[in-house]
Amino acid sequence: MAFEKNILCIGAGYVGGPTMAVIANKCPQYKVTVADINPRRIAAWNSDNLPIYEPGLDEIVKAVRGRNLFFSTEIEGGIREADIIFVSVNTPTKTFGAGAGMAADLQYWEKTARQIREASQSHKIIVEKSTLPVKTALAMERILTSTANGIHFDILSNPEFLAEGTGIKDLEAPDRVLIGSRETPDGLKARNELIEIYANWVPRERIITSNIWSSELSKLVSNAFLAQRISSINSISSLCEKTEANITEVARAVGMDSRVGSKFLNASIGFGGSCFKKDILNLVYMCRHYALDEVADYWEGVVKVNDYQKERFILNMLGAMFNTLAGKKICLFGFAFKANTGDTRESPAIYVSRRLVEEKAELVITDPRALINAETDLADIKEKIDFIKDPYEAAAGCDAIAVMTEWEVYAALDFEKIYGNMQKPAFIFDGRNILDHSNLFKIGFNVFPVGKPPLTHF
């Protein structure tokens, strides 16, 4: 059967893979190819063991792989064939030179743009899926049009709003799909082609359009606002711990004001993930570039509170356990940056692990999905840590448990049994407030939630 359109996505990561799987599933009339420079990633996408865990993803990939969804390392051939190219390569924070630690590293994006220019023999629509600083599309346009081969490219910005762990649901029923384009006849035509793809399953009123710079900026601002809510509630959690207020009660009262809303007000050990910190730093860097120092300081505060929240957690542990952790055995429940993913990028558990090892604690880490990534993240101190999948086995013989990830399974564990096998006094530090604290206290634990009075037997 001849396909109506050839869609290529460069970058088979957490965004590219699931996004293309859903497009292929919803649109059997298109051929969708996902290409990546990493042959191991592609081999994994073509196997029964997908490289990422995302609820619902396995089923979709099984249904459409080989039908109209293909994974390949052949990027150039893919480019030649494609009508539309999504670019979803990673754009980490720069680690070198000007803007190190703040600005986005655009080398992969630029390399990909050059690759597209070299391999193309006909008109293409290029869609920015990666999160990029405002005006990157302009730079890409310049690179793509800098040879005299006469091929025309249209660049669109179409930021991804999926959250990991709910990625498939978010893709199938998005709050909105945002498409930014040039407001020229060519730009508008390209925009309509992309609208047509999403209109296969997304209601028209949820597909919104804007100019290209608004679209690029909206993604950074969305993430900055979400992260800001978490830092806001976390900043108040520290105040609750000093007073007799309870952060869950405060968040409930504040969130019921419909002008505020109740989502994303869970106090925690701090936010992680590949996006929030990177995107805020990106925003901060841009503001400094335009000499908007007050604005930059304001947003930088969101990241600072997050760093403080992680360190505060360690200081609370130290304080509670008689000011020394040396030689004590501590079990981390969860290592992923959030539940329902194996992703550990920027996970607060990385910081906590390193600090605990620094304090000379003995560390045991358990997680249903993230142990392989955990071992990679902590490769340099791996010999000081045990990685154990079963939480009962992991907690046995420990002095304390620290909950890092809000995995539902943890709330359902038999804590009588766990308590029986631990050192005494036994401590629980619930960095996610997901456990039944009064029940744990009754069993015998000393319980330290985030933003609530501790329950101790001393």
Ligand code: UDX
């Ligand atoms: C995406 C976006 O691209 C990023 O900007 C956003 O902020 C988060 O989501 P993600 O899918 O999570 O990134 O990244 P990752 O899982 O690292 O996937 C990127 C893929 O691109 C990798 O598989 C990598 O091998 C591939 N890649 C990278 C290329 O194919 N070519 C390159 O030149 C660079």
Ligand code: UDX
């Ligand atoms: C985020 C955005 O939500 C998504 O729209 C964007 O496209 C990519 O970045 P993601 O990083 O996958 O998605 O996860 P998210 O659900 O936003 O969680 C980020 C972090 O905040 C996690 O560590 C999570 O545990 C933490 N969090 C979230 C809290 O600590 N408290 C909350 O109330 C909510």
